[in-house]
Amino acid sequence: MTFQLGLIGYPIQHSLSPWIHQGFLTKANLEGTYSIMEISSDDSFEAELDNLKQKGLSGFNVTLPFKKRIIPFLDGMDHHAESIGAVNTVVVQNGKWIGYNTDGLGYFTALKNKYPELCADPDIPILIIGAGGAARGIYYSLITNGFSHVDIANRTRDNAKSIADLNNTSGSSAVLNLSEAEDCIRHYDLIIQTSSIGMKPNEERVIVSAEGVKPSSVVSDIIYQPIETTFLKQAKQAGAHIHYGHSMLLYQAQAAFQLWTNKLVAVGEMDQQLQTILEGR
Numbered sequence: 001m002t003f004q005l006g007l008i009g010y011p012i013q014h015s016l017s018p019w020i021h022q023g024f025l026t027k028a029n030l031e032g033t034y035s036i037m038e039i040s041s042d043d044s045f046e047a048e049l050d051n052l053k054q055k056g057l058s059g060f061n062v063t064l065p066f067k068k069r070i071i072p073f074l075d076g077m078d079h080h081a082e083s084i085g086a087v088n089t090v091v092v093q094n095g096k097w098i099g100y101n102t103d104g105l106g107y108f109t110a111l112k113n114k115y116p117e118l119c120a121d122p123d124i125p126i127l128i129i130g131a132g133g134a135a136r137g138i139y140y141s142l143i144t145n146g147f148s149h150v151d152i153a154n155r156t157r158d159n160a161k162s163i164a165d166l167n168n169t170s171g172s173s174a175v176l177n178l179s180e181a182e183d184c185i186r187h188y189d190l191i192i193q194t195s196s197i198g199m200k201p202n203e204e205r206v207i208v209s210a211e212g213v214k215p216s217s218v219v220s221d222i223i224y225q226p227i228e229t230t231f232l233k234q235a236k237q238a239g240a241h242i243h244y245g246h247s248m249l250l251y252q253a254q255a256a257f258q259l260w261t262n263k264l265v266a267v268g269e270m271d272q273q274l275q276t277i278l279e280g281r
Contacts, residue, residue: 003032004056005260008048008070009063010040016274017061020253023270028263032058039066049073059091059260061253067101067133074099083166084140086133089256100259103134104141106252107192107222113251114243115218118190122146127188129181129207130195131159134222138192139163143171151188153181153208182208191235193221198229206231215239222248227278246274 003025007017013036021034037060039048045066052060062070067086071077074087075096081087087099112119126147128135131154142150148171154160157175164173176184185191185208197207203226211234213219219235220243232242250267258264 001031003030003058003261004035005032005059005061006035006037006057007061007063008037008039008052009061009066010038012036012038012063015063016249016277017253019277020250020270020274021257024253024257024263024265027265028257028261030261030263045069046073057092059089059256061256062088062090064133071099073097080104080140084133084136086136088133088137088252089259091259100256101137102252102255102259103137103248104139105255106250107134107138107248108141108145109251109255110247111190111218111220111243114247115241118218119145122148124149124189125187126150126190127176127181127185127192128152128163129178129191129193130154131156131163132194132196135194136163136166138194138222139173140166143167143169148172151176151181153178178208182212185210185212186214188213189217191217191219193219193223193229193231196223198231199223200225204230206234210234210240211238213238213240217241218243221245224249224278225281227275244275246278247271250274 018034025032070087077099081099081101084101087101089100089102091098128139151174152160152163153176155178160175164175167173195207197205210219210231213235218241221229221232222245223229224245227244236242
């Protein structure tokens with residue numbers, strides 16, 4: 001079988017997903033291609049999706065700004081994607097499009113591989129900064145893995161509250177504004193920056209300062225271009241442990257690849273290879 005895979009989103013011409021999935025295909029000894037299928041704001045989204053259906057795809061990834069917009073065009077969703085309200089992976093089964101979300105799983109797997117001791121303690125206080133689709137996936141993954149103290153900070157409280165409402169466990173989640181988050185950032189053992197603030201070409205920006213983090217904390221940023229954001233540089237200067245965003249990209253891709261091919265491919269050396277590529281950009 002030859003797998004025809006790809007990515008929709010905008011802008012995505014410089015995406016590293018083709019490099020990742022071609023690597024997975026090689027590792028799995030499978031034939032296939034992974035293509036960029038950019039859909040701009042000038043295109044008719046519905047017409048472009050109709051065109052995709054004619055391509056005979058095995059599956060595809062979905063990135064910004066289409067993770068929610070794709071949902072009405074799907075034939076079904078798994079319960080995680082339905083709960084999160086966003087889709088980043090579509091599997092084509094007998095001509096039907098089924099939506100999944102591997103963002104949260106990818107983040108948690110990457111974090112667990114890097115900091116297993118941290119992930120073994122479900123009582124640690126965690127702060128998620130930002131309230132977009134990635135934040136929803138990461139929050140949902142954390143609470144379903146038993147973490148009971150996950151707070152959310154965002155400029156708009158209502159968006160943060162809509163994520164906190166995903167929690168139907170016995171745990172608690174506070175909703176903070178960005179100023180409050182910065183004031184109490186030292187309280188948290190894990191801080192996860194999920195917004196696009198600090199991404200190239202505006203890499204000097206930060207959504208909140210990380211200068212006040214405690215040295216024992218782990219500070220994570222899901223941005224991977226630049227690989228070391230200003231937010232992470234501030235945390236490193238404060239003595240904290242840092243966690244780069246490219247690992248989440250790899251592990252969410254690993255989970256998507258398994259959904260398409262039923263093959264779990266080891267990331268292995270690709271983590272360091274991808275870091276080297278990004279450091280050279």
